[in-house]
Amino acid sequence: MSLLITNVRPYGEDAVDIRIADGVIAEIGTGLDAGDADVVDGTGLVALPGLVDLHTHLREPGREDAETVETGSRAAALGGFTAVHAMANTDPVADTAGVVEQVWRLGQQAGLVDVVPVGAVTVGLRGERLAELGAMADSAARVRVFSDDGHCVADPALMRRALEYVKALDGVVAQHAEEPRLTVGAQMNEGDRSARLGLTGWPAAAEEAVIARDVLLAGHVGARLHVCHVSTAGSVEILRWAKSRGVQVTAEVTPHHLLLTDALAETYDPVYKVNPPLRTDADVQALRAGLADGTIDAVATDHAPHAVEDKESEWAAARPGMLGLEQALAIVVQTMVEPGLLDWRGVADRMSVRPAGIGRLDSHGRPLAVGEPANLLLLDPTHRATVDPAALASRSRNSPYAGRELPGRVVATFLRGVPTVLDGKAQK
């Protein structure tokens, strides 16, 4: 199968034609002969390496009413992703080789993105003893990222052991940094707005204290640490300090923390409830700066689908989390590209290259170059559209972006040369 993308701008640079054959980029040049290849007109479009998400909740097994591997994969492909890491907090928890292989196989069957299971750090996410990390690493799912996401590995001794143990697996512990005793009953960012709204505060220090502890531990034992969904200005400072000391720490920020603030809690609409919570504008600015200078390595969606009844309730009763896969790139365009904080190579680096490296995915995050796997997306950066949750591919509707006009439209996504999205439509 052969395909020719004509007149497209890789990384937003000079327009070229890209020939894809046998799943790889076969030729890049101008005026390439289409021959009998299918032609995709890339005029006005930017080509980027397929995006890699380090943090997705696909909800299967257990909450197939909220999302399945297939519906989440479709949402991911439409968002320009070619690989997503599926978090372990399913039911049953992905804490055994059996469960991670099941998720991996469901991803293969859906065939829209590479679904890379994340393994739980501790049995049942209970934070008591290590899950069989080696068995998950050695399984067909080839797990390299381990996380109790949704829960913090709060016990410092257990966290230390986990960091040490995964060194043998070339793995990384992705920490949900939340000191549990400081966030009992927490509902939103603790500050002026929580004071007024009477919602229990989630202090920034509860995140920062765990990150500070963990970078010290990771430095001490020489292990890789990844910090999930960094949300505060203080966290960025700690990460910057740790990196300057040579600690092997990486970090991600979510699209929603790059765009939204705790002012939205004033609506009491739980679509804006998320963990960690939306923070202040000063935090948003610090996160953007941290992503721009590379202190924060990656944008990760924390795509968290929830059934209607889990969100249409009182704030305190609602589950935390928001959709992200289909709007992630648009939000990065709005918050980072349009203000000039990142160029397209920067976007490729933070949304593809670095996350693929953190997850040890060999065939993703590769440059757009001859001989490389044809995992890429085509983006129309000038297109603007208003988000309609009902039109999303996700099975859930809890998008915090409903009614917002966002820039950029993923026109096509290719997974190993096969179009998963064409003309903005999923191909299966």
Added chain:
Amino acid sequence: MKRHLLEAGDLDRDDATLVLDTAAQIEQALAGREVKKLPTLRGRTVVNLFYEDSTRTRISFELAAKRLSADVINFSAKGSSVSKGESLKDTALTLEAMGADGIVVRHGASGAPHRLAHWVRGSVVNAGDGTHEHPTQALLDAYTIRQRLGRLDGVRVVVVGDVLHSRVARSNVWLLSTLGAEVTLVAPPTLLPVGVGSWPVQVSYDLDAVLPKADVVMMLRVQAERMNASFFPSAREYSRRYGLDARRMAVLPDDAIVMHPGPMNRGMEIAAEVADSARSTIVDQVGNGVSVRMAVLYLLLGGAPE
């Protein structure tokens, strides 16, 4: 007035004054009448939707609605929507289908009345939501202050106690400052919210320092269980540092008054001799509550049915 009364912070000075003036008119109209009832809300339905036990607030609203000749339904929904029973939304739609013109809601979750207001056409009155607001309590407190001191502008109000968890404190902060009073919050720092610095109030940790200049002292209920979460070391220490006893009452200016939203913990935040003293407005507050709630229901529902 807006269609709902969700928070005291929504009321501007004119709205708030209108409620207080209306309450005064209602009280006058009923004074000396044998039948303490006005026909204003005849044919209208008011639902008291209470997710938390609160006999005094529910009875006060019930009496207010009945004195305005409304039909009153008490709907007590124990337990939260997550633990059992139907969701808040389904309950809202049920009440909507039954044609509730007004829904008075008490709920343990901050913001629940705001959610409810999205789902119903009738007017929603917040009768206390979580640790957020209790606007009719603040209105009746303001009414009581005005009644006793003759004004609100420039009145120095000291609010003492568990501000962090108090919806009464929040509503009073916004309403009293809107009405021109000078509010000082006094509490141990553990019982003040982070972010209190953005409120239009003074903050003090020292009750004795502020009492000599107080026109009003409003004591908040403090739950002894808070000490288990280390908000303070013991009930006794709390009482010593922040309780209002006869000794402290003696340093108040001559015409200063003492308020408490009830229910009181006698001996904890307020000594019995203070609660029962001539300065105490606690019983007035209860009576005024009915008048103020009548005013609120009248102003929200009093127009011709749509």
